[in-house]
Amino acid sequence: MTFIPNAGTVPDRTRFFINGEWAGPRGTETLRVVEAATGETLATAALGSEADIDAAVRAARTALDEGPWGRTTTAERAGVMRRFADALAARAEDTSVLVSRENGMPISLSNAFNGAAPANLLRMYADLIEDFPLEEVRASASGSTIVRREPVGVVGAIVPWNYPQVLAMFKIAPALAAGCTIVLKPSPETALDSYVLGEAAAEAGLPPGVLNIVLAGREAGACLVSHPLVDKIAFTGSTPAGRVIGAECGRLIRRCTLELGGKSAAIFLDDGDIDTLRAGLYNASFMNNSQTCTTQSRILAPRARYDEVVDAVASFARELTLGNPLDRSTTCGPMASEAHLNRVLGFIDAGCNSGARLVTGGGCPVSPGRGWFVEPTVFADVDNSDELAREEVFGPVIAVIPFGDDDEAVRIANDSAYGLAGSVWSGDQERALGIARRVRTGTIGLNNYNLDLGAPFGGMKDSGIGRELGPEALDNYLEYKSIYTGVPQSGK
Known part of the structure; x- marks a missing residue:
């Protein structure tokens, strides 16, 4: 740090x-x-x-x-x-x-x-x-x-x-x-x-x-x-x-x-490019220390490429630079308050006590011992019924969820009380667009998530x-x- x-x-x-x-x-x-x-x-x-x-x-x-x-x-x-x-x-x-x-x-x-x-x-x-x-x-x-x-x-x-x-x-x-x-x-x-x-x-x-x-x-x-x-x-x-x-x-x-609020899903299809995902993960899932309503904290990965996606997301989280937000090299700052830090840590505890697997992060950094910092955290093998997949964490805690085919990915993405944001990652633009049209959400990106100030923004459902x-x-x-x-x- x-x-x-x-x-x-x-x-x-x-x-x-x-x-x-x-x-x-x-x-x-x-x-x-x-x-x-x-x-x-x-x-x-x-x-x-x-x-x-x-x-x-x-x-x-x-x-x-x-x-x-x-x-x-x-x-x-x-x-x-x-x-x-x-x-x-x-x-x-x-x-x-x-x-x-x-x-x-x-x-x-x-x-x-x-x-x-x-x-x-x-x-x-x-x-x-x-x-x-x-x-x-x-x-x-x-x-x-x-x-x-x-x-x-x-x-x-x-x-x-x-x-x-x-x-x-x-x-x-x-x-x-x-x-x-x-x-x-x-x-x-x-x-x-x-x-x-x-x-x-x-x-x-x-x-x-x-x-x-x-x-x-x-x-x-x-x-x-x-x-x-x-x-x-x-x-x-x-x-x-x-x-x-x-x-x-x-x-x-x-x-x-x-x-x-939101509990948005990023859907990585079986023809997606891992490097493209890594290039867009900050905007999609880690922007503003994940204290963003559009955070795609559920990453849906095909079983055939599941380990590859988990590794990519975890390595990206580890490579974030945790530190003072006024330092231009910092890519992940602290939580906004001590109370909010404790809330985020509570969700990490819930993930550790579920059937999910902690891949990286999971607590506060050892140094410098001041400020409200939490390690960027990734859980794998999360079930969409888990608390970690249902509730908005509003911090850098990501759940990677497996799926079989496109229909199951859409069902999992839509199986949420929320519908604010999302993304679809694929090498086939038309396929990705078809999936995006089926996800019940107010905004969704293809191979990235970039908010457009000139287009309507808002959510469905809760x-x-x-x-x-x-x-x-x-x-x-x-x-x-x-x-x-x-x-x-x-x-x-």
Whole structure:
């Protein structure tokens, strides 16, 4: 394991971004933010109360109902969004380092997902909305109807700790494009980086109340979900939390999108190329220390080539460089928190106590004795009914499962409560595509897994409701209104 000197001090964050200003907390609760790689204190952050959430929601409601944002032209919105993107891009390097210190993400990955991607998403949705028609005139039996697209309203955005900047922007960018106002609740596990969004929004000239940011725990988050002035919840996180949020939104007849967990399968067919698999394993199964909802932690291998696949996956896991996430040679950093480390170790214990065979890893590294590191771990001979194959680990613990023919591979892949991601590995593109079409999942890759920010992303079954990314995400933040005119009209 490799370590480099501390990256410097981080300021305490004791205010929230509400109504375009940095407001003092209405409560007294604080949080000690700890660096994942060292276990040492990074800074102190204020935790919001229900009163802070209420103030943020009311600011967003006023900005929607009385402010200029919802009445701006799409071209005006696009201009502000591009300035917002520029302000984030100017801060990208520092933001990437901060997130890596918070959650252990390797810095090369953080540069892409916490540095570059948020600005790119803002620009993408600015381009989409700039010439987007908000009204369409349709002929009708009584003359004509104007079909109008309007913002859904105040959006409560709740994001997790694993990719905090880009997952926040999955929601913020299309919501802004649609003319919505937003209350963002970041995760306490990454308590500091969301302040960058507020600073950049203010610099870009986003009107007061359009984007509000309150760091808070579960109780205050529940207040956001049930607040009577909120029109939609956009949530990324665990399936158990998503069930609670979805139930509350259903009770309130409130719109929601839920991007939840996964237990995805990578299917290696008997004509697959082992070198291709090795080249794509990081993206598919080990990205961000496997703290990724799309992690393909079930690798399905044909019995005829089973040992070959097990050896390839195990050797790849052994070759990962475990160490400080700020060291560019590191390919596997620590878990995001001590509690999460213990959760991952619990799944390793469950695997060791099952009929599975531990091939590599299985514990914490001996040195340097600090931070929340776990060895990349591979189990072979896993049965798809085992806990290791059913539950989302959210850490570098891989289960290799044997299959006979293509039909059995598809059955095993689909025998899961989840359906978020997956991949098929084959030397025959058409064969792989045929298998991919049969797997019940929201996203799937052929001979790799590369997320496309321009295409819809989301899950089936317990992996969620709705889609983010791509032009399709705009629909999550728009309402349709039909105006029956009775006479022919021209659209705007």
